[in-house]
Amino acid sequence: MEENQSKTSFFKNMKPELLMASLAVLISFLTLFVYLYQSSLMKTQQKMSVWPHVTFGPSWGSDYLAINLINKGVGPALVKGVRVAINGQNVDGIESLMEYVPDSLQSEFNYSSIFPGQVIMVGEDIQLLQIQNPKSISYLLNLLRAGKIQIEVCYCSIYEDCWMSNGISVNESEC
Missing domain, CATH: 2.60.40 (Immunoglobulin-like)
Known part of the structure; x- marks a missing residue:
């Protein structure tokens, strides 16, 4: 029970600016991973568009x-x-x-x-x-x-x- 109270009190004591900044960093990392994956797909597509056989x-x-x-x-x-x-x-x-x-x-x-x-x-x-x-x-x-x-x-x-x-x-x- 004490553990739940400490988690709840942690979020209650967190400043809204810090919460917003943490979410912004998380979204930025997710965007970076999506960009890297999309870049990899585009490179593969580009190579396949000139594939000789x-x-x-x-x-x-x-x-x-x-x-x-x-x-x-x-x-x-x-x-x-x-x-x-x-x-x-x-x-x-x-x-x-x-x-x-x-x-x-x-x-x-x-x-x-x-x-x-x-x-x-x-x-x-x-x-x-x-x-x-x-x-x-x-x-x-x-x-x-x-x-x-x-x-x-x-x-x-x-x-x-x-x-x-x-x-x-x-x-x-x-x-």
Whole structure:
């Protein structure tokens, strides 16, 4: 009982100015926390408004094989690195794929290189490789399906958030 009386007497003896000042400080701290939270949300929203999303993969028919790369995101993708490997061995670039096709299956092909420093704009579609010889198509498709050809593109947003795309999956990366 004595404890309740001491609390009651504490508030009764408190000056109204001190009570108002304490409430003002409390409201100021609450406002600060709301501002910091809102600032964090705005930063996240700003980063997401320029998020690139690079994917690529083969498309084929009886008379063509193409590997296209596209930025399906909402911001430009800044290429930091590209890795092309056949049977786990790194090669110079997408054009090197045809060096691994046996001479009897060789054919003409078209390719586009991507390189560090290149910017892939939103919606930009780059045809990395196009082949029209059915024998070469069949050979390369078998390698692709078996996972013996790997292509990885490391890219970043304008805020330096980076990802690694292997065509199907995109994962955060340090590049």
